[in-house]
Amino acid sequence: MPRQRTLTSEAAGGRLLLVVVAVLLCLSVPLGRAAPPGAEVAEFPGFTGKLPSKHYAGYDLSSSIYEKKSNILCRVQYLRLHCIHTISSVLQTFRVRRYVTVGQHEQRKRHLYYYLAVSERNPSLDPVVIWINGGPACSGFSAFLHSFGPFRMEGSQVHINDGPRVAVNPYSWTKMASLLLVDSPAGVGYSYADHEDDYTTDDTSRVADLYDFLSKWFAEYAEFLSNPFYVAGCSYSGVIVPVLAHEIIKRNEESGGVKINFKVIHL
Numbered sequence: 715m716p717r718q719r720t721l722t723s724e725a726a727g728g729r730l731l732l733v734v735v736a737v738l739l740c741l742s743v744p745l746g747r748a749a750p751p752g753a754e755v756a757e758f759p760g761f762t763g764k765l766p767s768k769h770y771a772g773y774d775l776s777s778s779i780y781e782k783k784s785n786i787l788c789r790v791q792y793l794r795l796h797c798i799h800t801i802s803s804v805l806q807t808f809r810v811r812r813y814v815t816v817g818q819h820e821q822r823k824r825h826l827y828y829y830l831a832v833s834e835r836n837p838s839l840d841p842v843v844i845w846i847n848g849g850p851a852c853s854g855f856s857a858f859l860h861s862f863g864p865f866r867m868e869g870s871q872v873h874i875n876d877g878p879r880v881a882v883n884p885y886s887w888t889k890m891a892s893l894l895l896v897d898s899p900a901g902v903g904y905s906y907a908d909h910e911d912d913y914t915t916d917d918t919s920r921v922a923d924l925y926d927f928l929s930k931w932f933a934e935y936a937e938f939l940s941n942p943f944y945v946a947g948c949s950y951s952g953v954i955v956p957v958l959a960h961e962i963i964k965r966n967e968e969s970g971g972v973k974i975n976f977k978v979i980h981l
Contacts, residue, residue, distance in 0.1 A: 750934050753812055755829075758865065760880040766864050767837070767888055770935075771812050771829040772914035813905070814934075817912075824912055826896055826927050827904035829854070830935070831864045841942040841977070842888060844894045846924070846958070848949025853903030856896030859947075861885045863895075890927045892938065894931075898924055917953055924954070925961045930971045939975065946980035955979050 755769035813825040833840035847854045860867055865880040887893050897903030899920045901913040932939050946961070947955040962976045 719907060735925045745937050750753065750812075753934075758880065760868075760878050761813045761865060761882075766882055766886075767834040768832040769830065769864075770832070771827075814927045814930050816923045816930070822907075822912060824900035824907045824923055825905060826898055826900065826923065828897075828927075829858065829895045829933065831886075831888045831893045832857075832862075833890060834886075834888050835890050837892055838937070839941065841891045841944050841978070842894060842938050843944040843946050844896060844928070846896065846898060846945070846947040846951045846954055848951045849900045849902075850950045850954075852949075853897050853900075855903065858893075858895055863893065864888045892942070894939070896924070896927060898927070917957065921957045921961055924958050925965065928962070928974060929965075932972050932974065941973070941975060942977040944978050944980055945976070948981065952981050955981060 718840050738856075749770050753770045755765070755771055758765060758769070778830075813827055815825050845854050845857055846855060857865065858865060859867055862883070862885065864883055864886045866883040868879040868881045884980045897905040899905070899915045900907040900923070907913055944956050945959050956979060959976065959979045962974050965971060966973050966976065
């Protein structure tokens with residue numbers, strides 16, 4: 715009888731040890747390490763082969779992207795850039811379904827579109843760079859496909875029938891950083907507002923929306939919260955970038971809320 719009690723105690727002790735090990739394994743996995751469901755981009759229009767790194771935004775391949783709430787302003791900007799047939803053809807194959815909603819009033823929300831291309835080197839340590847395009851009111855996709863993004867247009871020929879073709883950009887910033895593009899303010903690119911009056915904006919409200927965007931974006935992509943964070947832009951964004959950086963620093967000093975690991979600005 716005493717021997718039976720000993721065996722029972724050993725079995726109970728073994729089960730307890732297994733439970734403890736299981737709990738420790740669960741705790742060793744950081745919370746919030748996964749991107750939102752359905753956010754990963756499986757393929758990019760005009761590109762064949764495996765993507766150079768993980769991309770996130772969330773879209774379906776479609777021939778009818780421009781819904782009622784989409785804004786024609788992005789196409790006007792592409793005309794200014796002399797690339798209406800290339801960029802817009804790529805974007806016309808998207809059906810966007812990934813936004814970050816900002817704004818304090820329930821009936822006056824803005825929905826900002828983003829695209830994240832993760833670093834090809836070391837995503838867990840490399841900087842995260844948010845790119846805010848100039849203009850004002852230029853979509854970040856112009857830089858994504860014509861400057862430092864992971865893709866570039868393949869040659870100068872416009873493939874009107876088959877759509878444009880893109881190739882890997884060997885000089886992409888994603889070789890050493892994760893690149894976050896955001897269409898800002900609402901009305902630029904795929905970003906839109908619930909209320910028509912919110913398409914009239916100013917620099918102050920734009921910065922407020924961008925900070926709101928970042929705080930919510932990092933809540934969804936918490937795995938990047940410890941990475942160095944850079945704020946970059948060109949042209950008119952030289953007004954927005956420093957003010958946004960100041961807002962991040964100020965909010966970091968307040969108690970509560972997200973703490974963004976801000977490091978530098980790049981203009």
